Amino acid sequence: MGKAPIIVLGSGLAGYGVARELRKLDAERALVVVSRDEARAYSKPMLSNAFASGKTVTQLGGASAADMAAQLRAEVRANTEVRAIDTVRRAIELDGETLTYSKLVLALGADPISVPLAGDAADEVQRVNDLESYARFRAKIEGRRRVVLLGAGLIGCEFANDLATAGYTVDVVDPAPQPLGRLLPGPAAERVEAALARVGVRWHLGTTATTVSHATEGLRVALADGMDLEADAVLAAIGLRPRTDLARRASLTVNRGIVTDRFLAASAPDVYALGDCAEVNGQVLPFVAPIMHATRALARTLAGMPTAVTYPAMPVVVKTPALPVVVAPPAGSDGAWETEAAEEGVEARFVDGAGVLTGFALVGAATSRKQALARQLPPVLA
Ligand SMILES: Cc1cc2nc3c(=O)[nH]c(=O)nc-3n(C[C@H](O)[C@H](O)[C@H](O)COP(=O)(O)OP(=O)(O)OC[C@H]3O[C@@H](n4cnc5c(N)ncnc54)[C@H](O)[C@@H]3O)c2cc1C
Numbered sequence: 252m253g254k255a256p257i258i259v260l261g262s263g264l265a266g267y268g269v270a271r272e273l274r275k276l277d278a279e280r281a282l283v284v285v286s287r288d289e290a291r292a293y294s295k296p297m298l299s300n301a302f303a304s305g306k307t308v309t310q311l312g313g314a315s316a317a318d319m320a321a322q323l324r325a326e327v328r329a330n331t332e333v334r335a336i337d338t339v340r341r342a343i344e345l346d347g348e349t350l351t352y353s354k355l356v357l358a359l360g361a362d363p364i365s366v367p368l369a370g371d372a373a374d375e376v377q378r379v380n381d382l383e384s385y386a387r388f389r390a391k392i393e394g395r396r397r398v399v400l401l402g403a404g405l406i407g408c409e410f411a412n413d414l415a416t417a418g419y420t421v422d423v424v425d426p427a428p429q430p431l432g433r434l435l436p437g438p439a440a441e442r443v444e445a446a447l448a449r450v451g452v453r454w455h456l457g458t459t460a461t462t463v464s465h466a467t468e469g470l471r472v473a474l475a476d477g478m479d480l481e482a483d484a485v486l487a488a489i490g491l492r493p494r495t496d497l498a499r500r501a502s503l504t505v506n507r508g509i510v511t512d513r514f515l516a517a518s519a520p521d522v523y524a525l526g527d528c529a530e531v532n533g534q535v536l537p538f539v540a541p542i543m544h545a546t547r548a549l550a551r552t553l554a555g556m557p558t559a560v561t562y563p564a565m566p567v568v569v570k571t572p573a574l575p576v577v578v579a580p581p582a583g584s585d586g587a588w589e590t591e592a593a594e595e596g597v598e599a600r601f602v603d604g605a606g607v608l609t610g611f612a613l614v615g616a617a618t619s620r621k622q623a624l625a626r627q628l629p630p631v632l633a
Pocket of ligand 1 (some may be wrong): 260261262263264265266274285287288290295296297298299331332333334359361379380381406494497506507525526527528536537539540566567569570572
């Protein structure tokens, strides 16, 4: 009998990414990708600017599971939920089937955090974290006008911009006093707030949604400040929590994410984790750039060349065409923002106690300084 395959759980940017990188190094090794979704290769970041890029749901979906299987010379099992992992027997449990692995890669992603809400329509609140949930959201708003967005973070602001410029009436609710509260200092956030207001976004900051109920037409969202909003759809974008349940039940070490060292190795032999589900060397970084670095390092390790992941500074572009924003969140909280605001943009530098630049936020014309400032930042993981 041949050697058991490498099994990758998850077909997102992390799962398919590591499979692609592995194939560049090893054309032969038996490879299985298991995913509970349709296992289409798609670009998740495109979901929050699909209207701006003129894409329908069908156009957002990329290669099918069968195409990916051919491309990767792998077995791709779509619509297949992994129920349990046994790290002693080196096996995964599917419904009615057990597969053994030589190496196992957990690329399970993250779950959207749900909002505690009262009301007879609380379960109608939607979340978008994959192609299928985006398709449901698009179907819901097709031919309608009004969307209430819960959360003014990165994904909330991107959806707000996209929906508003597509002609929807968009109300955004967030308990913080400003949008992008965790990423931007006040003067930079004020610009984002004003720019999105100019494209029609209505802000409800410093308050929360308490109740979602059915109205005569659509839904009614009650806010803690006493205001009522009417909506055809309510979309929550209040954050993600790494999917750790399978790992926890398999007795793997889990903290905020599935804990790995710099080799992406989890706490059992030949088990690895990367992407939104993983906490790599103490950091959960749910973004494309760290995933790309991790896929390349892990592919080398899987191909027999143990390789630690390194991350350079990785500024994130916030996809708000109403006002360009780039952020490189500071690694720690030690330090302070130094902000220069001009009419055409804001440059904010986060400087630590020793005078070292550890993060930045650029808004408007100042985004042209992205490369120059990124070069001055220390690597996220040297
Ligand atoms: C709307 C939106 C916009 C974004 N924009 C940006 C951006 O502009 N820039 C940026 O850097 N980042 C962005 N991100 C973040 C980035 O897209 C994610 O970090 C990345 O796509 C995560 O990839 P992943 O493979 O780790 O997880 P996922 O893509 O979520 O994949 C998880 C996989 O695990 C599978 N799975 C889970 N549980 C099981 C199970 N029990 N059995 C079998 N399979 C299972 C799922 O089917 C899925 O295939 C955005 C995120 C969102 C939601």
